[in-house]
Amino acid sequence: MSSRAHAARKWYPLDNAANVYPAVQSSKRPNVFRVSATLKEPVVPELLQTALDITLRRIPSFSVRLRSGLFWHYLSHSDDPLLIQEDVVNPCMRISHKRDKGFQIRVRYHDTRIALEVFHSVTDGGGAMTFLKTLVAQYLTQLGHDIPASHGVLDCSESPRPDEANDDFSAFAGDSSRAPREQGRAYHVSGTPLPRHDYEIITGTVPVDVIRAVARRYGASITEYLAGVFLHILAGIQQAEKRRRLRPVYVQVPVNLRRFHPSETLRNFSSYVCPGIDLTQGNRTFEETLASVHHFMRYEVTAQKLRSRVATNVHSESHPLLRPVPLFLKNQAIATVYNLSGPLAYSSVLTNLGVVRVPPAMHQHVEMFDFNLGPSHGTKINCTVLGYDGKLRVSFGRVIRETMVERAFFTFLVRHMIPVKVETNQEPAECPTA
Amino acid sequence: MPYCVRCGVELADGAASCPLCGVEVVLPKTLRKPASGSPRPQLRDVVATEFDRKLWIQVVSALMAIPALGCVVIDAVSGDGLTWSLYVVASLTAVWICSVSPFLYRRNVVPLWITIDAAALLGLLYVINALPPASDWFQPLALPIVLTLFLLVLLVLGFARRGILRELHKATAASIALAAFCIAIESAVDLYLTDAVRLDWSLIVLVLCVPLAVIAEILQRRRGIVEGMKAWLRM
Numbered sequence: 033m034s035s036r037a038h039a040a041r042k043w044y045p046l047d048n049a050a051n052v053y054p055a056v057q058s059s060k061r062p063n064v065f066r067v068s069a070t071l072k073e074p075v076v077p078e079l080l081q082t083a084l085d086i087t088l089r090r091i092p093s094f095s096v097r098l099r100s101g102l103f104w105h106y107l108s109h110s111d112d113p114l115l116i117q118e119d120v121v122n123p124c125m126r127i128s129h130k131r132d133k134g135f136q137i138r139v140r141y142h143d144t145r146i147a148l149e150v151f152h153s154v155t156d157g158g159g160a161m162t163f164l165k166t167l168v169a170q171y172l173t174q175l176g177h178d179i180p181a182s183h184g185v186l187d188c189s190e191s192p193r194p195d196e197a198n199d200d201f202s203a204f205a206g207d208s209s210r211a212p213r214e215q216g217r218a219y220h221v222s223g224t225p226l227p228r229h230d231y232e233i234i235t236g237t238v239p240v241d242v243i244r245a246v247a248r249r250y251g252a253s254i255t256e257y258l259a260g261v262f263l264h265i266l267a268g269i270q271q272a273e274k275r276r277r278l279r280p281v282y283v284q285v286p287v288n289l290r291r292f293h294p295s296e297t298l299r300n301f302s303s304y305v306c307p308g309i310d311l312t313q314g315n316r317t318f319e320e321t322l323a324s325v326h327h328f329m330r331y332e333v334t335a336q337k338l339r340s341r342v343a344t345n346v347h348s349e350s351h352p353l354l355r356p357v358p359l360f361l362k363n364q365a366i367a368t369v370y371n372l373s374g375p376l377a378y379s380s381v382l383t384n385l386g387v388v389r390v391p392p393a394m395h396q397h398v399e400m401f402d403f404n405l406g407p408s409h410g411t412k413i414n415c416t417v418l419g420y421d422g423k424l425r426v427s428f429g430r431v432i433r434e435t436m437v438e439r440a441f442f443t444f445l446v447r448h449m450i451p452v453k454v455e456t457n458q459e460p461a462e463c464p465t466a
Numbered sequence: 467m468p469y470c471v472r473c474g475v476e477l478a479d480g481a482a483s484c485p486l487c488g489v490e491v492v493l494p495k496t497l498r499k500p501a502s503g504s505p506r507p508q509l510r511d512v513v514a515t516e517f518d519r520k521l522w523i524q525v526v527s528a529l530m531a532i533p534a535l536g537c538v539v540i541d542a543v544s545g546d547g548l549t550w551s552l553y554v555v556a557s558l559t560a561v562w563i564c565s566v567s568p569f570l571y572r573r574n575v576v577p578l579w580i581t582i583d584a585a586a587l588l589g590l591l592y593v594i595n596a597l598p599p600a601s602d603w604f605q606p607l608a609l610p611i612v613l614t615l616f617l618l619v620l621l622v623l624g625f626a627r628r629g630i631l632r633e634l635h636k637a638t639a640a641s642i643a644l645a646a647f648c649i650a651i652e653s654a655v656d657l658y659l660t661d662a663v664r665l666d667w668s669l670i671v672l673v674l675c676v677p678l679a680v681i682a683e684i685l686q687r688r689r690g691i692v693e694g695m696k697a698w699l700r701m
Binding site for chain 1: 478481
């Protein structure tokens with residue numbers, strides 16, 4: 033497709049992963065995530081709006097509305113202006129068709145922060161971070177700074193590239209055999225539900241070099257180490273509940289497929305693996321849990337294994353008997369399969385966006401980046417990880433009042449001599465009582 | 467740099483308590499610092515509950531499809547082919563169309579769903595007319611009555627939605643429309659039965675509706691009377 037044809041593109045079919053989200057979207061599961069950048073100076077809204085308009089012209093696949101077709105949902109391009117909004121204390125709430133004018137992204141600002149909230153059908157964390165970096169670079173350009181288009185910042189003077197809107201799942205899956213979808217029901221933390229529209233986030237900041245050194249001491253990567261800690265404390269919480277029947281503990285870890293397949297796409301292109309431990313096999317020490325996670329990740333996070341997993345979903349989408357089924361029936365089927373094999377099958381999510389790199393000229397204006405998942409009443413609590421400027425930001429978002437998971441997690445890191453600085457989106461008066 | 471004495475984590479400057487365990491931060495005055503970082507946003511994102519159109523359509527479809535299918539099966543196995551079940555299927559189809567038509571589009575396209583409803587009603591009456599024993603009342607009787615009703619509803623709602631009819635004007639228009647509809651019914655029935663129009667009971671309806679319309683119009687023009695009545699009723 034030529035760039036002119038791409039520029040004139042009026043609609044996009046949802047990519048393979050994105051088909052699930054409209055079918056299972058609700059206020060309890062909004063499937064919205066957020067990436068944000070905190071600058072060193074307060075944001076000027078007028079310049080941010082200008083920067084957003086320019087960025088959307090460069091990345092038109094974000095200026096879209098979700099539509100329902102006869103057989104599938106699709107994204108239709110919109111030339112209407114997307115207006116920036118003031119930030120809120122409870123991020124990642126459901127995209128409202130009326131209030132958000134059909135757009136599937138929101139750009140918010142508050143004091144020094146610029147935040148992008150995205151419905152997962154539009155893109156994944158990697159695509160959203162590219163958009164945010166380009167938006168921030170464009171905003172700084174509006175302020176008069178010279179920011180080069182490098183380190184993942186797109187050049188807004190260029191036309192959109194056709195490959196940026198590709199659905200690369202089919203190309204990645206190739207003719208791989210399909211992996212079976214089988215996983216039992218996992219343990220879920222329980223607690224007192226927060227009032228509707230409440231979403232509490234606790235973020236811990238740790239030095240990257242310290243946590244990397246500790247992880248290496250155990251022969252693991254940072255993601256493996258964090259997943260090991262998460263599984264260990266979830267297992268401990270389950271055992272403390274003294275349940276009659278212990279369930280396995282699984283943590284879903286998304287994997288960016290751009291590492292395994294050359295891709296320029298700014299749409300969804302990630303899969304996941306679910307390391308876990310089965311408590312019916314007896315107690316495990318942290319070292320045993322981490323070793324298990326390490327070997328599982330090395331075995332599962334390979335191009336072949338991921339291809340096979342992606343091929344299962346691609347095959348389901350392209351099945352000749354499923355394709356002509358009307359959308360409302362398809363939605364029911366997708367929701368049923370998702371409810372059986374989705375959040376029920378894992379205890380929580382731990383997603384690591386990796387280290388964010390920006391051009392040096394931009395680095396001096398950006399204090400930090402953040403990454404948050406939206407609320408999920410299925411798992412109750414989710415964890416996100418992002419590195420920038422030598423600091424690792426580990427955020428927990430939860431829809432229950434109790435903070436036992438975060439407390440156990442961060443105090444575990446402290447016991448491993450990793451300094452943790454904790455902050456929250458709650459008002460001081462709302463903090464839990466001892 | 468305050469620390470939580472219970473969790474061992476560093477807390478943000480100015481934190482009053484530990485977000486993890488709630489233990490209060492106690493610092494000497496000389497070490498206290500104002501809150502660091504950006505102030506918290508004051509706005510809360512409250513998403514209004516939207517009517518789940520898809521769920522409504524799915525539930526209504528299931529509620530209509532199951533009895534329709536059941537009747538067809540029972541009729542097919544118990545008699546000479548499909549007979550009475552066709553009435554049930556046609557009726558349920560019309561009810562289904564009327565139930566889902568307002569929810570087909572996110573925007574409330576009233577003329578569209580009224581048109582769809584009228585078409586569904588006409589379709590049902592046509593099927594009943596055509597099923598054995600076949601009759602001839604659809605064209606002379608059902609068609610003009612339904613079309614008159616459709617046009618009157620469309621006119622009144624159209625004027626009301628465009629703001630031409632306000633407050634008690636709507637009552638005036640509804641009264642006149644009711645009288646006109648009754649006259650149309652009686653005219654159609656008379657033409658079908660006797661080939662001549664002789665208005666009778668519809669004139670009584672007209673005599674009742676016209677004063678109502680006049681009263682509503684007077685009250686609309688003299689709002690003071692309405693306000694006085696409201697005050698009196700509150701007493």
